Structure formats: C-alpha cells, structure tokens
Amino acid sequence: MNITRIEAIPYAIPYTHPLRFASGEVHTADHVLVRVHTDEGVVGVADAPPRPYTYGETQRSIVEVITGLFAPQVVGFGILDRERIHAVLGRTIHNQVAKGALDIALWDAIGKSLGQPVHRLLGGYGDHLRVSHMLGFRPAQELLAEAQRFGAEYGITTFKLKVGRRPLALDIEACHVLREGLGDEAELYLDANRGWTANEAWEVLRATDGLGLTLLEEPCDAHEAMSRRRLVEKSPIPVVGDESVPTAGDASRELLSGGCNAICIKTARSGFTEAREILGLCTGLGVDVTMGNQIDTQVGTLATVAFGAAHEATGRRAGELSNFLDMADDLLAEPISIVDGRVSVRDAPGVGAEIDEEKLARYRQDR
Structure with a gap:
C-alpha cells in the first residue's frame, strides 16, 4: 500500500x-x-x-x-x-x-x-489513561474553583499548575490554596515553562515544602546548565524536561548531564516512532515519564491516549488530556468523553480519529 x-x-x-x-x-x-x-x-x-x-x-x-x-x-x-x-x-x-x-x-x-487499533500495535498494555487537568494563570481562588469543578464533573484528581510568574508569591499562594482546598487525595505538580531562574525555582520549592507536590517541570531554561544541574541535585521532587527535550538526542543529553531526571513525552512533537525511542531511554535509565499536552485538539488527544495507554511506563501517571475542553468546537466526529477521571482508547482501526467533514469545511483557512 x-x-x-x-x-x-x-x-x-x-x-x-x-x-x-x-x-x-x-x-x-x-x-x-x-x-x-x-x-x-x-x-x-x-x-x-x-x-x-x-x-x-x-x-x-x-x-x-x-x-x-x-x-x-x-x-x-x-x-x-x-x-x-x-x-x-x-x-x-x-x-x-x-x-x-x-x-x-x-x-x-x-x-x-x-x-487494528494503533494502541495495540504500539504495545497494547492498557485501554485508558487517567487525566491530568492543567490550571493556567489566574487568581488562586479561581484556580481552586476550576479544579473543584473538574473534579466534580469529570472525576479528575490530578492537576498541573502552570507557574513561572513574578512575583513568586502568586504561584506560592496558588499552591497553598489548591492543597488546602483539594485535600491530600489530589495530586498537584508544577510547570514553569522556563519562567524562572534556577534560584527562583529553588525558592518556590522551599516555600511549598510539605504540600506534597510531585513534579517540577521546566523550572528554568536548560541553557542555565550549571544552575539547573544544582537545582536537579537539590530538588526533593523530580525535575521534568519538556521544551528542552523534543528529540531522543535531547532527552539523552539532559538526562545524562543532570539537566533533568524525568521526561515529558508529547506525541504532537515526536510522533509515535521517536516517542518510543524517548520512552526506551527513560525506562532504561529508570526515570519517570509523563504524557504531555501541546494544547491538543481532540484529534491530538486521541493520539496521546493511544501511545500512553500502550505502554506500562506511560500509563503509570495521569496524562494531560483535557485541554480540548477549552476549545469552542472540534473536528472530531465522535467527541471524547472523560469518565471517572480517565479517557479510554478507541477500539477502532488506527487511532480512531474520525473527522467531521462539515466542521473541517467550516474552520479550514485555505478556502
């Protein structure tokens, strides 16, 4: 063919x-x-x-x-x-x-x-992925209200807080408010998108000690090589590489040089083939992986679920799968459902992303 x-x-x-x-x-x-x-x-x-x-x-x-x-x-x-x-x-x-x-x-x-469904061709380990919901830049009480709503409506118990603001007190306050409001049963982790220096990230870690945060993603620019290595050595939680590790070569460099000790895999930027190479590096070195989100549509989310559910290592943590809920519409003919805090794979040949042709005609920009 x-x-x-x-x-x-x-x-x-x-x-x-x-x-x-x-x-x-x-x-x-x-x-x-x-x-x-x-x-x-x-x-x-x-x-x-x-x-x-x-x-x-x-x-x-x-x-x-x-x-x-x-x-x-x-x-x-x-x-x-x-x-x-x-x-x-x-x-x-x-x-x-x-x-x-x-x-x-x-x-x-x-x-x-x-x-055959692609998740079976890739490995076939599981049939779903738990959902992590990303919380953006908003006042702390609004973030808590959003998290509680997503918990009540979709059963989501894992939340990724977007941080990297100045003053640092804004993000520190949000961490405390979310932990107090959601209780110990919710998993909370941070993503600074390179917004801080390594020293600022360390200050936030000190100020949030005892809150049970599980991960710190891209706290500072990976080009701050020496200070970032010191941060990784001192951090009580894994420091996750994301923007700094788009390829397998980048992932191996950062892991072996001490620039991070966990990896975020995004199928949107690696496809399935290189994502498997990155996953192999991580499992071989014994570091954690997360399934990230590149502000994906439902079409992209199904790809993330297919890969994440296919492997044991990627199925251990909740994947970032809920950004499509922020979109006014989507191209998928059969919308995704989040039930009991998880998204199931499509038991259909391929990834299972059937396109609504009328919607595509409505939103395409080349006609």
Missing part, C-alpha cells in the same frame, strides 16, 4: 477563553490537519499544533514544509517504509511538529490497513 498524496490543511478554532502561561498565551487553535492518502483508499489522519513561541513552528511553516518539502520526497513510499521515510525527514533538522504529525498519520494508516 503506497502513499499517493499528503494533505496539510490549516484550520482555526477559537478557545472559549485565553490560555496563559509563562511562555505566552493563545486565543485560537491555529492548527494543521495532516492526511496521508494511499492507493487503496486508506487515509491516515493526525493533527499538528504549532507552538511558535516555543519551537518556532507556525501554521504556515508546517503547511509549507509538509507540502513543499516532505510530500514530494515521501509520496511513492509504502506506508510500512517508516524507517526510509524517517531517513528522508531526518535530513531536515527541527520541524518536529510537522514530522510528528506525518508519523502519527502513517501509524493511523497502518492500523487502518491492518484492521
């Missing part, structure tokens, strides 16, 4: 409210739907979410690199020729989101051609 055509369709869906964090804010999901067509009518689907303020990729750059560079080189390959395809993509550095979407679309096409 050979690839005959690759589509990269830009579309835009607004958020119900601005999403704010240390590295920027977004008001609209300006994403790209990627479709890999084959000569037997099978079509693999994936979503590419640009994060221009983090990785430099934009909606326009993803469309251009896929249609203008990757597609002419990849069309004609068989969908099982993944290593050959990745060798072609690897000649171009960076562009991780564009490459990741192509990889997921290939896996989706492979699953559909074999009549």
Whole structure:
C-alpha cells in the first residue's frame, strides 16, 4: 500500500477563553490537519499544533514544509517504509511538529490497513489513561474553583499548575490554596515553562515544602546548565524536561548531564516512532515519564491516549488530556468523553480519529 498524496490543511478554532502561561498565551487553535492518502483508499489522519513561541513552528511553516518539502520526497513510499521515510525527514533538522504529525498519520494508516487499533500495535498494555487537568494563570481562588469543578464533573484528581510568574508569591499562594482546598487525595505538580531562574525555582520549592507536590517541570531554561544541574541535585521532587527535550538526542543529553531526571513525552512533537525511542531511554535509565499536552485538539488527544495507554511506563501517571475542553468546537466526529477521571482508547482501526467533514469545511483557512 503506497502513499499517493499528503494533505496539510490549516484550520482555526477559537478557545472559549485565553490560555496563559509563562511562555505566552493563545486565543485560537491555529492548527494543521495532516492526511496521508494511499492507493487503496486508506487515509491516515493526525493533527499538528504549532507552538511558535516555543519551537518556532507556525501554521504556515508546517503547511509549507509538509507540502513543499516532505510530500514530494515521501509520496511513492509504502506506508510500512517508516524507517526510509524517517531517513528522508531526518535530513531536515527541527520541524518536529510537522514530522510528528506525518508519523502519527502513517501509524493511523497502518492500523487502518491492518484492521487494528494503533494502541495495540504500539504495545497494547492498557485501554485508558487517567487525566491530568492543567490550571493556567489566574487568581488562586479561581484556580481552586476550576479544579473543584473538574473534579466534580469529570472525576479528575490530578492537576498541573502552570507557574513561572513574578512575583513568586502568586504561584506560592496558588499552591497553598489548591492543597488546602483539594485535600491530600489530589495530586498537584508544577510547570514553569522556563519562567524562572534556577534560584527562583529553588525558592518556590522551599516555600511549598510539605504540600506534597510531585513534579517540577521546566523550572528554568536548560541553557542555565550549571544552575539547573544544582537545582536537579537539590530538588526533593523530580525535575521534568519538556521544551528542552523534543528529540531522543535531547532527552539523552539532559538526562545524562543532570539537566533533568524525568521526561515529558508529547506525541504532537515526536510522533509515535521517536516517542518510543524517548520512552526506551527513560525506562532504561529508570526515570519517570509523563504524557504531555501541546494544547491538543481532540484529534491530538486521541493520539496521546493511544501511545500512553500502550505502554506500562506511560500509563503509570495521569496524562494531560483535557485541554480540548477549552476549545469552542472540534473536528472530531465522535467527541471524547472523560469518565471517572480517565479517557479510554478507541477500539477502532488506527487511532480512531474520525473527522467531521462539515466542521473541517467550516474552520479550514485555505478556502
């Protein structure tokens, strides 16, 4: 079964409210739907979410690199020729989101051609992933109200607090208010999105000692190599690499140099193939992994669930799966449900992301 055509369709869906964090804010999901067509009518689907303020990729750059560079080189390959395809993509550095979407679309096409769900092809360990909900920059009492609402409505008990603000007292207060309001049964962890220095991060850790925080993600820029290593050595909780580890090579460098001692895997920027390489590094070195979110739509969320549920190590922790609830609409024909704090895999060939063509026609930006 050979690839005959690759589509990269830009579309835009607004958020119900601005999403704010240390590295920027977004008001609209300006994403790209990627479709890999084959000569037997099978079509693999994936979503590419640009994060221009983090990785430099934009909606326009993803469309251009896929249609203008990757597609002419990849069309004609068989969908099982993944290593050959990745060798072609690897000649171009960076562009991780564009490459990741192509990889997921290939896996989706492979699953559909074999009549098998992708989570089984990847490993088949479980059939669901627990949900972690991200809390953005808001006053502490508003964050608590949101967490309590998501706990009551969706059964979510794990929350990732976006921090990295100045003054530090804003984030320290939020940690205390959330712990007091949610009780000891809720899991809380932090993501500073490189918003602090290493010394500021250490000050926050001291001020929140005893609150039972479980992880500290990207506290400062990884280029602060020496100070960050000292922070990792002193921190009572794992320091998670995220933006600093988009590739397997980056993950190995940061883990071996002491820049972090846990890794956030995002299928949106690594696809499934490189995500497996990163996971292998982590399990081999005995470090924790989390399944992250790149402000994913429901299409992207299903990909995260498929990978996370497929492996024991990624299934241990709650995955960041609820950002789609902040969107005014979505392209998925059958919406995702969060039940008892978890999202189940789709028991359908491929990833299970069936697109609503009417909605795609409504939100696409190229017509």
